[in-house]
Amino acid sequence: MPAENVPLIEADGRVLAEPVRAALDAPRRAVSAMDGYALRDADAAIGATLRVIGESFAGGALPPPLGAGECVRIFTGAALPDGADRVIMQENCTADAGAMTIAREYGPGWHVRAAGSDFRAGDLLLPAGRLLDPGAIVTLAGADRDSALVHAAPRVALIATGDELTAPGTARDNPLTIPESVSFGVAALARQHGARIAARLRGTDDLAALTALAGQALEQADVVIVTGGASVGERDFAKPMFAAHGLELLFPKVAIKPGKPVWLGRASGRWVLGLPGNPTSAMVTARLFLAPLLAALQGRDPAAVLNWQDHPLSAPLPATGDRETFWRARGLADGLEPVRNQDSGAQATLAAAQWLIRRAADSPALDAGQPVSALRIWP
Ligand SMILES: Nc1nc2c(c(=O)[nH]1)N[C@H]1C(S)=C(S)[C@@H](COP(=O)(O)OP(=O)(O)OC[C@H]3O[C@@H](n4cnc5c(N)ncnc54)[C@H](O)[C@@H]3O)O[C@H]1N2
Numbered sequence: 123m124p125a126e127n128v129p130l131i132e133a134d135g136r137v138l139a140e141p142v143r144a145a146l147d148a149p150r151r152a153v154s155a156m157d158g159y160a161l162r163d164a165d166a167a168i169g170a171t172l173r174v175i176g177e178s179f180a181g182g183a184l185p186p187p188l189g190a191g192e193c194v195r196i197f198t199g200a201a202l203p204d205g206a207d208r209v210i211m212q213e214n215c216t217a218d219a220g221a222m223t224i225a226r227e228y229g230p231g232w233h234v235r236a237a238g239s240d241f242r243a244g245d246l247l248l249p250a251g252r253l254l255d256p257g258a259i260v261t262l263a264g265a266d267r268d269s270a271l272v273h274a275a276p277r278v279a280l281i282a283t284g285d286e287l288t289a290p291g292t293a294r295d296n297p298l299t300i301p302e303s304v305s306f307g308v309a310a311l312a313r314q315h316g317a318r319i320a321a322r323l324r325g326t327d328d329l330a331a332l333t334a335l336a337g338q339a340l341e342q343a344d345v346v347i348v349t350g351g352a353s354v355g356e357r358d359f360a361k362p363m364f365a366a367h368g369l370e371l372l373f374p375k376v377a378i379k380p381g382k383p384v385w386l387g388r389a390s391g392r393w394v395l396g397l398p399g400n401p402t403s404a405m406v407t408a409r410l411f412l413a414p415l416l417a418a419l420q421g422r423d424p425a426a427v428l429n430w431q432d433h434p435l436s437a438p439l440p441a442t443g444d445r446e447t448f449w450r451a452r453g454l455a456d457g458l459e460p461v462r463n464q465d466s467g468a469q470a471t472l473a474a475a476q477w478l479i480r481r482a483a484d485s486p487a488l489d490a491g492q493p494v495s496a497l498r499i500w501p
């Protein structure tokens with residue numbers, strides 16, 4: 123995707139198209155980490171009384187330099203006076219008429235943040251390709267940047283196919299219809315991975331009409347996602363509807379469960395991703411294929427969103443069949459618990475599960491406590 127400059131406040135969730143270097147030192151000079159008194163190490167002793175010669179507030183004028191037997195009233199983030207080595211918290215001092223007495227044990231720690239101890243001007247703080255998560259936003263602003271060069275958000279168009287589908291909120295009165303749920307979930311996942319939803323279209327199982335809809339979607343988006351009609355049914359038009367637009371398939375299906383009918387192609391210079399209509403299959407394949415595609419389009423390493431980690435099982439897992447299998451699981455304190463309903467058509471379990479467990483085809487059953495490779499489905 124091309125790069126664009128966006129203001130800091132709109133930069134979260136975007137991916138940097140430039141490396142970001144600090145424009146200043148942080149802290150700019152030695153500052154206090156506590157509210158209290160700044161003094162010299164040589165004067166720090168329980169019972170010692172020091173003369174208070176000035177004060178230092180964050181953003182205020184520099185305090186006078188310290189001599190022997192002197193201290194400065196200081197607040198968190200305020201500049202340390204020249205000559206000071208440490209700050210003693212005010213809770214450990216008593217103050218009276220221009221004098222401060224160290225009342226009790228004040229250690230450990232000097233409560234001083236050295237100049238440049240966080241970063242130095244010119245330091246590389248964020249590399250190109252870095253996702254601007256909330257932490258990175260703080261770093262960016264701390265580097266004294268008010269905007270950043272980021273990759274444009276990929277535009278995604280969604281087409282849901284199926285005569286039985288109707289807009290959510292309108293299904294209950296017609297027993298022949300079901301709510302169109304998948305495009306909403308895929309759109310939400312796409313947004314979580316940096317996409318902008320350019321269009322959400324719904325088509326009935328009619329090839330001519332679907333071909334026109336495909337053309338409309340290809341005009342508006344970088345990635346077109348078509349859901350349903352991916353299998354071998356007589357009205358499965360997901361691929362044929364792109365034929366007139368020059369569909370070139372990269373892969374027509376994948377030996378995984380759920381989600382076998384997932385496919386990827388190019389048409390009219392755009393990416394076209396076909397997801398199965400079954401809601402669980404659609405969300406699993408969106409996580410496994412759409413998330414890395416969106417990452418790559420934004421200049422990120424796609425592997426960054428496929429961060430499989432080992433976790434113990436908190437319950438047994440059955441043997442796997444002849445397809446690589448992705449079990450939906452809940453994350454519990456003692457490990458991952460596969461949800462009971464592993465049906466590809468399930469919708470309720472999508473709200474219960476946060477993890478995908480990956481197992482190779484023909485893997486044996488596992489007991490609770492054994493480690494499995496797992497991926498968070500949503501952040
Ligand atoms: N003979 C075979 N039949 C099927 C095979 C096969 O290999 N041979 N594969 C099965 C597998 S695996 C899957 S997954 C499904 C995928 O089918 P489609 O992608 O063609 O999806 P549909 O048939 O259109 O719908 C499946 C199911 O999902 C419901 N659906 C569809 N779209 C939505 C939506 N947007 N929101 C909510 N629900 C949706 C639809 O009503 C169906 O119940 O095929 C198997 N069949």
Ligand code: MOO
Nearest residue numbers: 380381382403466
């Ligand atoms: O891929 Mo299908 O999702 O196995 O039901």
